[in-house]
Structures are given as C-alpha cells and as structure tokens.
Amino acid sequence: xxxxxxxxxxxxxxxxxxxxxxxxxxxxxxxxxxxxxxxxxxxxxxxxxxxxxxxxxxxxxxxxxxxxxxxxxxxxxxxxxxxxxxxxxxxxxxxxxxxxxxxxxxxxxxxxxxxxxxxxxxxxxxxxxxxxxxxxxxxxxxxxxxxxxxxxxxxxxxxxxxxxxxxxxxxxxxxxxxxxxxxxxxxxxxxxxxxxxxxxxxxxxxxxxxxxxxxxxxxxxxxxxxxxxxxxxxxxxxxxxxxxxxxxxxxxxxxxxxxxxxxxxxxxxxxxxxxxxxxxxxxxxxxxxxxxxxxxxxxxxxxxxxxxxxxxxxxxxxxxxxxxxxxxxxxxxxxxxxxxxxxxxxxxxxxxxxxx
Numbered sequence: 001x002x003x004x005x006x007x008x009x010x011x012x013x014x015x016x017x018x019x020x021x022x023x024x025x026x027x028x029x030x031x032x033x034x035x036x037x038x039x040x041x042x043x044x045x046x047x048x049x050x051x052x053x054x055x056x057x058x059x060x061x062x063x064x065x066x067x068x069x070x071x072x073x074x075x076x077x078x079x080x081x082x083x084x085x086x087x088x089x090x091x092x093x094x095x096x097x098x099x100x101x102x103x104x105x106x107x108x109x110x111x112x113x114x115x116x117x118x119x120x121x122x123x124x125x126x127x128x129x130x131x132x133x134x135x136x137x138x139x140x141x142x143x144x145x146x147x148x149x150x151x152x153x154x155x156x157x158x159x160x161x162x163x164x165x166x167x168x169x170x171x172x173x174x175x176x177x178x179x180x181x182x183x184x185x186x187x188x189x190x191x192x193x194x195x196x197x198x199x200x201x202x203x204x205x206x207x208x209x210x211x212x213x214x215x216x217x218x219x220x221x222x223x224x225x226x227x228x229x230x231x232x233x234x235x236x237x238x239x240x241x242x243x244x245x246x247x248x249x250x251x252x253x254x255x256x257x258x259x260x261x262x263x264x265x266x267x268x269x270x271x272x273x274x275x276x277x278x279x280x281x282x283x284x285x286x287x288x289x290x291x292x293x294x295x296x297x298x299x300x301x302x303x304x305x306x307x308x309x310x311x312x313x314x315x316x317x318x319x320x321x322x323x324x325x326x327x328x329x330x331x332x333x334x335x336x337x338x339x340x341x342x343x344x345x346x347x348x349x350x351x352x353x354x355x356x
Contacts, residue, residue: 040319044326045098051333052091058340059084065344065353075158076272077343077350079137080279082165086129087336093122094329110185110200117183119201125176126332127236127290132168134280135243141276142247145254145265154269179203179231203227225298232294237287248280275346279339286335289328296324 059081066073066081096109096119109115144154157164184204205227206212207219215223251273296302302321311317344351 040322040326041098047330048094048098048333051330051337052094055087055333055336055340056091058337059087061354062340062343062350065350068353069349072349073347074154074268074272075140075161076137076276077347078158078161079133079140079164080275080339080343083130083133083336083339085169086126086133089122089129090126090332093119107200113184116185116201117180120183120203121176121180124179124231124236125172127232127287128175129168129172130283131236131240132172134283135240136164136168137276138244138247138251138280141273142251144269145251145273148265151266175235176231178227182227228294228298232298233291237291241284244280248277251277271346275342278342282335282338282342286331286338287328289324289331293324293328 062077062081063084066078070078097107109119140157148154182203182205183201186200186202203224204220205223207215207223210219255270255273255277302317306312306314306317
C-alpha cells in the first residue's frame with residue numbers, strides 16, 4: 001500500500017495521512033503487527049519512567065526548599081519551581097501515550113473528539129507555559145539588575161506572586177483552549193503501521209473567511225497547518241525569542257562587562273541573573289529537537305524527503321519520525337531536571353533548606 005501525498009501544499013499535516021474525512025475508522029488489520037512489544041517501546045517506557053521520576057523528585061525538593069525559605073528566596077526561584085505545573089500536564093500526556101499506544105488499534109486517549117481535544121490541549125499548553133514563565137523571569141531579572149535602586153522591587157514582586165501565577169495560568173489556558181476545541185479523532189488510518197507510529201488525533205480548524213460547507217480538503221489542510229504554525233512554532237518559540245532577545249543580551253553584557261548601571265545591585269541579585277541566563281540558554285538548547293520536529297511536520301519536510309527518495313513504502317520513515325518525537329520528549333524531561341539543578345547549584349540557602 002502506498003501513501004498519496006499532496007505535492008502542491010507547502011505546509012500540511014503532522015504525518016503522511018492527508019485524508020480528512022469524517023467517516024468511521026477504516027483500519028486494515030494485521031495480526032503480525034500486534035505481537036510482542038518492540039524493543040523501542042520497552043526502552044522508551046524504562047527511559048521515561050526514570051526521567052519522569054528524577055524530574056518529579058527534583059522539582060518536589062525545589063518546591064519544598066522554596067517553601068521553607070520563602071521570606072529570603074528570590075522570586076526567580078519561586079517562578080522556576082512553579083514550572084512544575086506544566087511539567088505535570090506534559091507527563092500526563094507522556095504516560096498516556098506510552099501506556100495506551102501499543103497493542104491497540106485505537107488508543108483509549110483517541111477514541112472520542114473530547115479525548116483528542118484534551119490531547120491537543122496538553123500538546124500545545126506546556127511549551128506556551130514554559131515560555132510565559134521564562135518571560136516573567138527574564139524581565140524580573142532585568143528590572144532588579146538595572147532599574148531597582150532601592151531594593152524594594154523584589155519584595156513587592158514577591159507579594160504579587162499569586163497574581164502573577166494566576167495571570168500566567170489564565171492567559172496560557174485561554175490561549176491553548178482552542179486546541180482542545182478543534183481536536184478531533186482521525187477517521188482513516190493506515191493499518192500497516194503499528195499504533196505508536198500513527199497519528200490518531202488531528203485538528204479540524206475552520207477557515208476565517210469561508211464557511212465549513214464550502215471548504216475543500218486542501219483548504220482544511222492549509223487551515224490546520226496555519227493554526228499549527230502559530231501554536232507549535234510562533235507562540236511557544238519564535239515570539240518568546242524575539243521578546244527575550246533584548247533583555248537577555250543586556251543581562252549578559254551587564255554581567256560580563258560590569259556596566260555602571262548594574263553596579264548598585266547586590267551579589268545575590270547578580271547570582272539570580274546568572275541562573276536566569278542559564279535557564280533561557282538551556283531551554284533553547286534542549287528544545288531544539290522539538291523545534292525541528294515541528295518545523296519538519298508543519299512545513300511538509302517529511303513529505304518532500306519521501307517524495308525525493310521515493311520512500312513511500314519504507315517503514316523506516318515513520319520509525320525515524322518516532323525517534324525524533326522521543327528525543328524531543330527526552331530533552332523536555334531533561335530540561336525539567338536541569339532547571340531544578342541550576343536553582344540548587346547557585347543558591348546555598350535552598351540546599352540548606354533540605355538539611356536537618
């Protein structure tokens with residue numbers, strides 16, 4: 001069986017299935033595909049169990065340390081500990097994919113439009129959460145280093161932490177809510193592929209200019225791709241990078257050159273700036289696989305490569321997609337561990353808070 005491609009579309013679906021019908025599931029059964037679990041599934045489950053466990057323990061310890069040193073710890077460490085909230089959303093999605101993907105033609109999290117909407121929401125929400133917290137951290141560090149001459153801004157900002165946290169949660173939830181609304185079950189799947197190589201949930205995004213009954217298949221594909229371009233590349237990565245560029249470079253220069261504008265800052269404040277710079281740098285480095293995965297998918301790079309090498313029936317293509325997907329998940333888990341490690345490394349008060 002060969003897969004037909006849309007050769008004219010510049011941006012398109014998440015995988016090779018370009019069909020957007022609303023019929024019942026059409027799956028070709030193959031009993032040979034549903035045998036014992038493959039090695040990559042077993043390795044992935046063990047690897048992610050280890051990473052998620054270490055990440056949860058590290059961030060739980062960070063939250064406990066921050067709680068014990070609330071009066072003396074800087075707001076940046078509190079915001080860093082708060083990033084465990086999107087971690088929980090990401091881990092819930094990760095566990096659902098690993099536990100319910102293999103051995104089922106249709107996983108339990110892809111049996112209804114409601115479940116697929118929840119899956120789409122959990123896919124788009126965490127990266128937007130991370131970027132929002134980083135924006136708050138970087139601009140807070142910028143103000144404390146260059147603009148806070150009296151030293152009272154830190155205390156005032158810490159008192160406003162509940163408002164800051166509530167605002168970030170509300171804003172990110174509202175921004176990500178359309179993904180849950182537009183999520184729907186894919187209706188045609190290629191049975192020759194194992195369930196963990198398939199894309200079960202899709203987005204059905206209407207056009208802003210044309211009514212649904214007048215939209216063609218290509219219009220649905222382009223509308224979905226435009227939506228994914230915004231939610232998988234622009235909002236979580238491109239826009240934050242643009243907004244972070246000036247304060248990030250300014251903070252870096254302020255520490256390296258010891259500019260007079262930062263001479264009034266205390267040593268502890270400058271240490272928080274170091275932590276901020278490392279948080280942003282590690283975020284950008286460890287999310288490169290996620291960015292590449294989204295770029296390859298949104299801009300139809302996979303299809304162009306398959307067409308170029310005539311690899312429509314090559315099962316190594318979906319496997320390679322899966323490996324990049326797993327790598328992006330691994331790096332996201334590692335970043336959660338790195339976040340907590342940076343906070344403990346540069347703040348001895350947090351380390352002592354865990355002592356007897």
